Each structure stands twice: as C-alpha cells, then as structure tokens.
Amino acid sequence: MSRSLPNIIITGTPGVGKTLHCELLAERVPGMKHLSVNDVVKEKECHEGYDEEFQSWIVDEDKLLDTIEEQVKAGGCIIDWHACDLFPKSWIDLVVVLRVDHTTLYDRLKARNYPENKLQENLDSEIMEVLLQEARDSYDEEIVVELQSNDTEDMESNVDRIEAWIPQRNYGEGPGSGRIVKEDDYSDNKIDISNNEQNPKPSLWRVLNVISNTVPRKALKMAHDIRQQVNFITGNKNKLTEVKAILEPAIQVDSRALDLIEVQAATMEEVTIDKCRRAADLVMGPVLVEDTCLCFDALNDLPGPYILGHDGLNKLLAGHEDKSAKAVCTFAYSAGPGHEPILFQGITEGKIVPARGPANFGWDPIFEYEGKTYAEMTKEEKNKISHRFKALQKLQAWFKLQLTT
Numbered sequence: 001m002s003r004s005l006p007n008i009i010i011t012g013t014p015g016v017g018k019t020l021h022c023e024l025l026a027e028r029v030p031g032m033k034h035l036s037v038n039d040v041v042k043e044k045e046c047h048e049g050y051d052e053e054f055q056s057w058i059v060d061e062d063k064l065l066d067t068i069e070e071q072v073k074a075g076g077c078i079i080d081w082h083a084c085d086l087f088p089k090s091w092i093d094l095v096v097v098l099r100v101d102h103t104t105l106y107d108r109l110k111a112r113n114y115p116e117n118k119l120q121e122n123l124d125s126e127i128m129e130v131l132l133q134e135a136r137d138s139y140d141e142e143i144v145v146e147l148q149s150n151d152t153e154d155m156e157s158n159v160d161r162i163e164a165w166i167p168q169r170n171y172g173e174g175p176g177s178g179r180i181v182k183e184d185d186y187s188d189n190k191i192d193i194s195n196n197e198q199n200p201k202p203s204l205w206r207v208l209n210v211i212s213n214t215v216p217r218k219a220l221k222m223a224h225d226i227r228q229q230v231n232f233i234t235g236n237k238n239k240l241t242e243v244k245a246i247l248e249p250a251i252q253v254d255s256r257a258l259d260l261i262e263v264q265a266a267t268m269e270e271v272t273i274d275k276c277r278r279a280a281d282l283v284m285g286p287v288l289v290e291d292t293c294l295c296f297d298a299l300n301d302l303p304g305p306y307i308l309g310h311d312g313l314n315k316l317l318a319g320h321e322d323k324s325a326k327a328v329c330t331f332a333y334s335a336g337p338g339h340e341p342i343l344f345q346g347i348t349e350g351k352i353v354p355a356r357g358p359a360n361f362g363w364d365p366i367f368e369y370e371g372k373t374y375a376e377m378t379k380e381e382k383n384k385i386s387h388r389f390k391a392l393q394k395l396q397a398w399f400k401l402q403l404t405t
C-alpha cells in the first residue's frame, strides 16, 4: 500500500531528545503526526501488566501493532520509542537514531532523577550503540540514519534535514523507496563502528535497563531468560538470607539445603573446592557453595574452619594480647559435575571482643569492625562491609563478564 506521507521512526537511548524532535517535526510539516508509543501503550492499555522487578509496563506487541496499524498505514506518523525492531519493515520509510555525547546524556538523565545504576546502564548502552545496532539489524541499511543530538542547534538542523527529505514520492513501495541521505551529507555525523564487532555484544540485560517505563514483551522475556541465577547449596539459613540480600535482584538466588561433608584439608580453599565438587555431583548441575573461616592472628590463623561457640572462641584468645582476627569467606562456583570450581574470596579484618548485640548468627556478637560488632550492625550495614559481601562483589563482577563475552 502506498502512502503520500512517510512513516518515520525516531529512536535512541532515553534522554537523546526523541520527543522534542518529534514534536518539532510534527509542528513544521503539515500532515505529520507525533505518535508516542509510551502514551499509546498506557492510554490504550496495550500491555499485559506491570513488571515490578523491572519497573516497566510489559508491552503487548500484537495489541500495540493492531492499535496503531490503521493510523500508520495511512502514513504521516513520527513514531517515538526506544525500541524499533517490532514495526514491520513495510510500514517504515526512515529510521532516525539520535545520538548524544556521554556528558550531555549524563546531565540530562541526572536532571530526570534517574537512579545512579539505571543512569549508568543508559550511558553504557549509548556508548555501546545498542539502539543503533538494533535499527541496523532490523531495517535496510539505507533507511537508517544516525544524527547527533547534543544541543538545540543539532535539533534544528536534524529537523531541517528530515523535513527536506519528506516531500519526495509515494512511500511504502518497497525497501529503500524512502531513501534519505547522501552519505557525504552526514559524514561529520557518522561514528565509525567498523570495528564494532570487537566490542562485546551488548547484553539484553543492558538493553532492557535502557528502557524507561515501557518494554516490549519479547525483550522482557529474554531478560528474564538470561537473568543470572545461582543454586546456593547451604545448610545455613543466615548465610542464605545475606547472600540473597546482596545478590538479588541482579542475580536470582535459589537454594537447596544440603548438609555437605566438609573434608579437613590443608587450606580453606581446598575445603571449599571439595565441598563445591560434591555439591555439583549431588545436584547434577551448577552450584554455588561457601565456607567461612575465622582466623586469629595470635594463633597463626587458627581456628580457621574449626569454629566453636563464641565463648570457646573468646577463651581461645584469653592468654593473648593480640585480639585481631580476619573473617574470611570463600565462595566456589561450579558449572556442573566435572567443571572446575572457581573461587571468590573476601576478607574483613576486625578483632575479637566479649559478646555484644543479639546472638542471631554464629560469632557475629564477638567480631568487631570499626567499633561495632557484626551483631550490633543492621543487616544493611553488615552487608556493605562483610567478608561475605566482599567475596560476592567479586562473584558479581565475574558473572557480569560472562554476560558480555
């Protein structure tokens, strides 16, 4: 079906200025209308509800396409959304991907009060050209244009260019019929992505976090599918609670309570590796295990894994001046039976004191760090400085790396 006015997608990372571009263009060009997908999704309820975990409306893509089909087929739509791959190729004549400098984007998102982590994901995504890549993967190369959008001058000139391209022909006659650009017109705007292949492919996790508050169902499903998960094998409920508090929601923590035999070995690393192998064999799948040691400097790192009640621990040090101690946490992750465990260790240095604070978890009341025993701290406080937290930080960094390589 041909149309006298083209359909244009204006896309890009949140904060690049999509909506301003769309509004300006719609004002300038008679017959062209701004179609904000965020608004349509909410007003026409083209969603399957709200995903609390990702803080996003889950877009029902079929319903969205049905809702806008008639309008789009008539032509003259300026489609405003951060995702573009769901619109049928035959509907679209031009895809404009707006780009912005990192510092400018940072300032804009900061002004929108984005939380720091979401802000960082958006910056990463812009740097990694996630949305440009999506546009290039979804449409013929010649209808995808990348334009800089750093200030009002850029915006004016972008809108001029798009406007100048509009009154050309009947659109929708086939691929590339709405070709806009002579390459050299835009050479100054082109970012060299020729070596993009070498960059780690941006993960869907990132793509998803880019999204402000509506998200295609497909993307959400993939995000849930690739969301990282561990099966933490432990007999200790307190450990599990802490591990969940530290890792979730980035990494989902499932658990099985199995009492694993801890072999006595020369080093705590060996103890943990052995425990991890046994666990992997037992559940026949990927596992995470952990072993905690308390090491007293005066006793040459004893008692190590041989932890007693805390009275006993205090008595051990009775004759010693030096009460300094290290809490050492060693996690081991195995991808399954036969896979070599990978270790992540965290150490917090403190000292052993007479018990203070509630006796909820092992030796928490006698391990003092910067004036407070673990037991005197809130959960949040402990989980920011503990041996367990430090080890899990390393684990998280490693998991993140697995996603991008």
Ligand SMILES: O=c1nc[nH]c2c1ncn2[C@H]1C[C@H](O)[C@@H](COP(=O)(O)OP(=O)(O)OP(=O)(O)O)O1
Residues within 6 Å of the ligand: 233, 234, 235, 236, 239, 258, 259, 260, 262, 290, 291, 292, 293, 307, 361, 362, 363, 364, 374, 388
């Ligand atoms: O943050 C901690 N704060 C206080 N006490 C702690 C902590 N972390 C471990 N602990 C205690 C529990 C156990 O008495 C011993 C370590 O033994 P450890 O073998 O690692 O733990 P576990 O046998 O209770 O659980 P698991 O099934 O994971 O082996 O130190």
Ligand SMILES: [Mg+2]
Residues within 6 Å of the ligand: 262
């Ligand atoms: Mg144990």
